[in-house]
Amino acid sequence: MGSRATSATPDTPLHPTEGGVPAPVHEAAALMAVPGDDAPGDELADDAEEPEKGPLRRCLVTRERLANEAMLRFVLSPDRMVVCDLAGRLPGRGMWLSAKADVIERAATRGAFAKAARGSVHVPPDLRARIEDGLRGRVRDLIGFARRAGQAVSGWQAAREWLQAGNAGLVVQASDGSLAERERLVGLRRVASVAPLTAAELGALFGRDRAVHVVIAPGKLADGIAAEAARLVGVAAAGPRQGDAPGAPPEATPPPATAGD
Numbered sequence: 001m002g003s004r005a006t007s008a009t010p011d012t013p014l015h016p017t018e019g020g021v022p023a024p025v026h027e028a029a030a031l032m033a034v035p036g037d038d039a040p041g042d043e044l045a046d047d048a049e050e051p052e053k054g055p056l057r058r059c060l061v062t063r064e065r066l067a068n069e070a071m072l073r074f075v076l077s078p079d080r081m082v083v084c085d086l087a088g089r090l091p092g093r094g095m096w097l098s099a100k101a102d103v104i105e106r107a108a109t110r111g112a113f114a115k116a117a118r119g120s121v122h123v124p125p126d127l128r129a130r131i132e133d134g135l136r137g138r139v140r141d142l143i144g145f146a147r148r149a150g151q152a153v154s155g156w157q158a159a160r161e162w163l164q165a166g167n168a169g170l171v172v173q174a175s176d177g178s179l180a181e182r183e184r185l186v187g188l189r190r191v192a193s194v195a196p197l198t199a200a201e202l203g204a205l206f207g208r209d210r211a212v213h214v215v216i217a218p219g220k221l222a223d224g225i226a227a228e229a230a231r232l233v234g235v236a237a238a239g240p241r242q243g244d245a246p247g248a249p250p251e252a253t254p255p256p257a258t259a260g261d
Helices: 026-029 043-047 101-109 112-117 126-146 156-164 179-186 199-205 220-235
Strands: 056-058 065-067 071-076 082-084 095-098 152-154 171-175 213-217
Touching: 056 112, 065 156, 082 126, 082 179, 095 101, 095 112, 101 112, 101 126, 126 199, 126 213, 156 171, 156 179, 156 213, 171 179, 171 220, 179 220
Parallel strands: none
Antiparallel strands: 056 065, 071 082, 071 095, 152 213, 171 213
């Protein structure tokens, strides 16, 4: 979304051709993406003429310039289907949006893609849902890479030990876990914390039913997970929940000598 991260070194490079994450299956349809024509156009079309170089991109809808890793790139497939290029690697002239649910909906319903492409395009009715699913998959893939590379641990005890030893570059916690327990684990430590997946989703990555606390070693994988989690929060309809899920049992506080969630 080349080898996947297999070294136990925190700075293990990501996938050299896709920024560390395999491209989702639905992006394959755009591997022969077509650029727009070169006829003069309006302000939106002019955005598509901007060279895709440098650290900033302009959003078609809000007109703001943001870092490209905080935005979403879109291209056209051969049949002029709008495809979100989450890895930012598909050929064709890119169209950029802020990674926000309302911006995606406005672009899809107000013709922003057609104007930028200077012609008719087909926007999937479930475009935002596809993007959210793709981002969720990229987060799972990166955490899986970190686990296999020895750069991630799960469970209260292991997570606390890594935090105390200063080996934490990122804390990933279950979105449906106890907010109080999540805050207690991190405490006053100045470590970034995200909650993009449920306990069941995190657990599946570590071969268990549930995992609430995961710590990632410093390095490119931690940075990539944080970036994708931030995009996911913006794209999700309501964003990952910050408190306890209704009806979900509170997470038990394990004793100091007990590992696990």
